[in-house]
Amino acid sequence: MSGWRHPDLGQAVDRSRILRFSFDGAAVEGFAGDTLASALLASGTRILGRSFKYHRPRGLMAMGAAEPNAVFDVTLDGRTIPNQRATLTPLLDGMQVRSVNTAGSAGRDPLGALDLLHHFLPAGFYYKTFMAMGWMRWEPMIRRMAGLGRVNANWHPPADVETMNAAPQVLVIGAGPAGLAAAKAAAESGSRVWLIEETCALGGTLRWRGGQIDGADWTVFRDATLAAIEAAGGRVLTDTTLWGAFDHGLFTAWQRRSDAPDIHWRLRPSRTILAAGAIERPMWFSGNDLPGVMGAEAALHHLVLHGAVAGRRIILATAGDGAYPVAGALCAAGAEVTIADARHVTPDAPEGVHLLRGTRIEAATGHGAVRRAVLDHKALDADTVLMAGGWTPSVQLHCQAGGKLDWDETRDALVPRPGTSAVTTVGAANARYGLSEALAEGHAASGGSGPAPRPTVETGWSYAPLRPDCTLKGRVWIDMQNDVTLKDVAVAAREGYTSVEHLKRFTTLGMATDQGRTSNFAGLSAMAALTGRTIPETGTTTFRPPVQPVPLAVIGGRRRGALFNPPRRLMLEGAHKAAGARFREYGGWLRPAVYGAGDEAALALEEAQVARATAGLYDASPLGKIEILGPRAAELLDFTGYVRMSTLTQGRARYGLMLSETGIVYDDGVVLRLADDHFVLSASSSHVAGVIQKLEDARQDRFGSDGVVIIDRTAYWSTLSLTGPAARSVLNRAGLPDHGLPHMSVAETESDCVPLRIARISFTGDRSYEISVPAQQAAAFEARLVHALEAEGGRRIGLEAVMLLRAEKGYILVGKDTDGVTMPHDLGWTAPRERRTDEFVGKRSLFTAEAGRSDRRQLVGLVAEDDRGALPTGAHVVAPAGMRRSQGFVTSSGPAPGAGGSHALAMIEGGLSRMGEVIRIFHLGDIRHARIAPACLFDPVGGRLDG
Amino acid sequence: MQIFPCPFCGPREEHEFLFAAEAGKVRPEPAAKVSDEEWAAYLYHNDAPKGIAREIWYHQTCGTYFLMTRDTVTRDVKDSRFLSEAST
């Protein structure tokens, strides 16, 4: 119990509103305006979590996005959001907060004993040991012990995050002094400025350090900035994390709102100014991870904004001027403060503060929390150690935008190299820590006119560079969240992992959710020291989005659930629904699977049997209807198809294949010739876009866009397929002309002023009519057809029945009965390959050594040798004897509605020359026997097509 | 997220486009006179240059194939034109 609440301080909290929450089950109170971090600090709770690897107790260390330890699962109103950063989470009444990485609670964690094993868990231990001993066995245990928060798999966050686009003229990232100055200058010159701030309020360090700008309180400057932005039509977003910079100037931002769903912004600004500030560096001494060790600037932040005081007996270790006001403020608040400054020449101590010059901190000790600090071999009692080790500019977005960094020796930091990204970096993010510099740089970056805003009093920010000392005894922590010590860096150096990218992967340094904000510099500078190189020689790691963890629900936005990949809907969906259809997605379309209630397989078989006996009607509207028009239309189809279409006579239809240039079957379908220069290509439902792409390729590249055009009319027509021996009677009864059409022919006609296209095309093996009617007139037309259908004893049939009908006929579905290596001759279709002398797409690939192999997988039928029903789809074909090797697989299988029994299609090595052979079918350990047969089981002579 | 200029539609986001091929490849034919090596090179061998690349892209929403010149390092788009305006 060391943190406490000051009776008066805390400008951001409302003491009249007490909020109650729980931490690991214990009741805690805070005020409106607190963050989870400040409320817990003020309550005296020290241990806020356990470390990732050793389960060491850890406390609050930082503020904002830099916090490595205080990461919680937060439940409110039944909604749990895992891995919330306490420093960025506003406290709300009723929150249930759970620490992460803990087996019990943060305070008592039985796995804490792991820490005693640390000698056996050096860097690289997991990879080396568990990979060698069989990772699969160990992984579940390690995953349980490590990892961050717990995800409730039963809870689905609502898909309510709106994705919004905007194109500001100037985007300013960060609303500290530099960002405010940049935004104000840009807005005053008339630009639409968007100012993005990650925390809940504008001002950055000014909020807790205060200050006067141009002779007035800084809040006057802030308000003038807000007014200027508003006047120029810009926007200010607080609680918004600018999390990524992407190609061509896209920035993404996550706006958190308490009273409405979050917003995900996609911003394309004309200009971007990065004023993201800097992160205070910790210091590197033994035990620097004990609860009670905290960043000095964070302590000031929590004190001034929330009245949360870090401790009562405080050692402030530093080598810089910037921390002196922190010591002064804590002392004035009532704490006993000693500054241990590594420098011999320092500013004067603030009133009441004890100052030790030329003094280095070597260790913090205590069990579970700080009890003592060791300064130059002397132990001093203390409950809190504050660290002010200098600054690391937040340059992530500059780097994400493609920018490079330079090592600035005098400022002891890696700074953006100007001109290497489209982002202009200003203020502390550019290592300009002083208020006047930050204001001037922000002002200049926006081309501000007149003198830059000036502070009344300048704070000193100079500091002596500090480096990790690899000779210190004990464990010195550099990455708190991933439990990496200075010794781990030494191990990496010894083993040769001396590049920063290798160091990162070997030790996991900087790979935690804080993205190494407080640790990257330590790792980099330690490695540089260990290998005798400079920091630029050692290199920097690559920064990738997101700069802060972002919920996937935010990135996903509304594109989830039903809106993730919405299927296309049939014009006649209402009619099918009224008839009891059960819908399912087929190739991107929502289509009737079966009609009525009951077992689906039984219904499908029943429907198929009716279609074989009398007639069935199914909705074939998703079939592609691609029109190819023009004097060179036939020539185009000849080139793009496996089968020539120029020899097709007007009014006739022909089945064909489309290959890719690799000779693989891409799609199949029927081509209708309506006129000399007018064709309609029926692509498979799911391949329409791809077929058009291939046709356009040939048209634009080979034909020079000359003499032929391609129009997709799929959505214009609804298509109904009427099939079965009674199909013609149904047509007649409906009063529709049959035109005496033979199989594979087409007629354009009309009935009651409704234009119709009737094609005698069969996908079932029975006489069939594909009737296309303009979609707007489809409903009435279908009702009329169904009336006649039912009078003839026929019925609607769903896609499952159609699948049974086509499979027993041996008609394929490309992509189901074929795969990514199937060539047309594998389907037994050899004539064009052997006879065509003209060029066509894929031709050359049909004559490679691979294409000519006799053991290619070929399409055949299978008849089970037993009476155990249909063979399982996907089952493997294995040789009758010898090595158990897959020779192919079952592609389609089911009961045979017309032929009786069951039937399967399969791709089998050399299958076409193995007719009659009995092979073994292996499926989930079960072996059955089947005989290879022709793919077509039903009506092999084809008499029914004209029946 | 890159923005590509379709010569027909203007600037659109990259997810609307598909890469088709590197520019300048000529389809070897007739098939009977094309060696396996020539054909394999046509199908599979790409320069994948670092820096300036001339590529054929397809804009799915309007169906236009076009020639785009871009820098594969900086991602800058230098030029975009219809195939008919390309001087391969």
Ligand SMILES: [Zn+2]
């Ligand atoms: Zn376009």
